[in-house]
Amino acid sequence: MNSLSMDQKGQSYLQDRTSKAHSKTSVNVGEAERWGSIAAGGMMLWHLLRHGKVGSVALALIGGSLIQRGLTGHCHLYNALEISSNDNQHAVKHGIKITKSVTINKSPEDLFQFWRNLENLPTFMDHLIDVRQLDGNRSHWIAKAPAGAKVEWDAEIINEKENELLAWQSVEDSDIENVGSVRFSPAPGGRGTEVRVEMQYAPPAGKLGVAIGKLLHEEPSIQIDEDLQRFKQLMEAGEISTTNGQPTGKFSRQDGIA
C-alpha cells in the first residue's frame, strides 16, 4: 500500500464525530452499556433495600439514575460532557478523540527518531509498563489499568513519513481499541518542533469510566498532556523533573520520604 492511501485511512478514523451536541432526550449510551447500567443500578437499589442506612440516599440516586440511563438510553452526565457512546460508525467503537500539542526545542529528526523507537515510550508515558517491537510494523503494548490490573494489546504502524509522521492502530480484538498519530513539524522562528498527537480510543469501562476518571485526575486527555510534558523535559533537559523520594516532615516519625 502506498503511503498516501494509508494516510487517508488514518485520517478518516480521526474525523471528529464525538463532539456533536446531543439534545436532552437523545440516545447517547450504547446498547451494551445500557444493559450494564440497568444491572448496576438494580444491584445498588437491591443493596440499599437490604442494608439501607447512612449514605443510602446518594446510593439510591446513583442507582436510580443508572437504571434510568439504561432504560432511556440517555445519560445526563454524557450530555453535560458532550460525549456519546452510541456512535457505531467509527473504526474505534465508543471512541473518544484527543488532540494535544507541545513545542519542543529540538529538531523534528531528533524527536521522530526517539519516538520511532517505540520501546522508548514507557520512559515518558507514565501508564505504559512496556512496549516491545515485534517486527517492522507490529509492536506489543502493556499498560497499567485501574486497581493494579494490566491491559495488553498489539499495534501496527499504518503510516510513516520519516521525521514527520507516525500513525498506528491497535489490531483487532484488542483490550483497548485505539488509533493515533503523532506529527513533527518545524515551529516558526527557530522555536524547535511542534509535536501534535491525535488519539482516538475506546476505554475499557465505557465512557462513564472516562468521566469518573476525569474527577480522579486519571482522564486520558490529561495523561497525554502530561506525557507530552515529560517527553519535552526528557528531550530538552535530558531528564524528567521529579520530587519523588525527597524528604518531608510529614512522616518524620515514620520514614519521612515523599
Added chain:
Amino acid sequence: MKAVCWFGKQDMRVESVPDPKILNPRDAIIKVTTTAICGSDLHLYDGVIPTVKEGDILGHEFMGEVVELGPEVKNLKKGDRVVIPFTIACGNCFYCQRTMWSLCDNSNPNGWMAEKLYGFTPSGLFGYSHMLGGYAGGQAEYVRVPFADVGPYKVPEGMSDEQVLFLTDIFPTGYQAIENCGLQPGDTVAIWGCGPVGQFAIRSAYLLGAERVIAIDHIPERLAMAASDNRTETINYSDVDNMVDELKSRTGGRGPDACIDAVGMEAHGLSIDNIYDKTMQLAHLGTDRAHVLRQAIQACRKGGTVSLPGVYGGLLDKIPFGAAHAKSLTFKMGQTHVHRYFDPLIKHIQDGNIDPAFVITHRLKLDDAPQAYKTFKEKQDNCIKVVLKP
C-alpha cells in the same frame, strides 16, 4: 537532618527528616551553611498560598557547600561554595535560552496544577508550594538542587556568606524591579514597602541611575533603614491623607516616573479598599489584597512604569484599569530571572557599591526558625531580615 517544616497556618516546626538524595543525573546535594527567611515565606506562613502541604520543607534563600553530585554535573566539584537561585531552571528550553529563567518550561513536575490556575506554568521554585514544583527547600541542613550544572554560582574567593547570600533572591529581585523600569536621567522612583526587597530596590535604583527615590512604609525602623543612605526620601503613610496628592506635590505635579510595588498580596493599612480586600480574603471570595497596586497605578505619571516585585497569587479585585489605560502605563512583573544577575551584582559588591549584609537584623540558629517566623511576621524587635545558621 534537621529541617524547617510547614504544618499549617503559622505553625512551623523544626523536624528531624531523612537526608536528601540525588534523584536525577543533573542534581547536586548542598550542605547548607547559611539560609534566610524571605518576606514571601510569610505568605506561606499565613496560609495564603494554595497547595502547601503538611510537612513541606520551606526556604528558597540558601547557600552552602557541594557534598554530592549527579553524573551529569561536570562544572562543580565537591567542596565548592555556591549560592543557589531560588528559581529552578533547565538551561535548555526556549525561556532559559532567552535568559527568562523563572519561566523555565521543564522544572515544574506539577505543571498541571499551575496550568489550571495560570494557563501555563512558571519554573519550579524551592520550598514554595506544590503548584510551583513541590521541591523541598533550603531551611535545612542539606538540600537537593536540580539542574545543578546551570543554577549554582561559585562564590569568588574571599567573599563571606553574608555578602553573597542575598544573590539567591532579594537583591536581584529588587534590582530586576528597577531594571524593568528602564530609567532615564532625572527619573524619580517611588517604592512602596521597605522590607528587604524594597531596601534592595532603593539601592538598585541609584545603581541604575535614578535621580531621586521616595520610599513608603509605616514601620519606623524600616523607614530609618531606607533613609540611612542620607539620600532616600521617606513617607510614613500613616501620616498622609492622600498618597497620590503627596507624591504629586513632591514631584512638581508630574508624579513618579516609576512606581514599585514591593509589598504584594498582603498589603497592610486601614483604607476602605484594603478593608474590603481583607473581608473578601477572610470570606475566601478573593485571594489578594491589592491596595498598594491600586495606589501605584493612581500615582504613576502618564506613560510611566508600574513594576511589581511583590508577589500576587490569585485574583485581584477593583483594579483601576481605566487609569492604567488612560495614562498609557507599562506594567512589569514576575518572579526574578536570578541567574541573569549573578555577574553584574557580584561586581557591584566587589567594587564596594553595596554591601548586601546591611539588611540583616537577626542572626539565629536553624532551631530558632519557628520563633524567627513569628518575630519577622509581627515585626517585633525591629526585625527586617533573619538569617539562620544550621
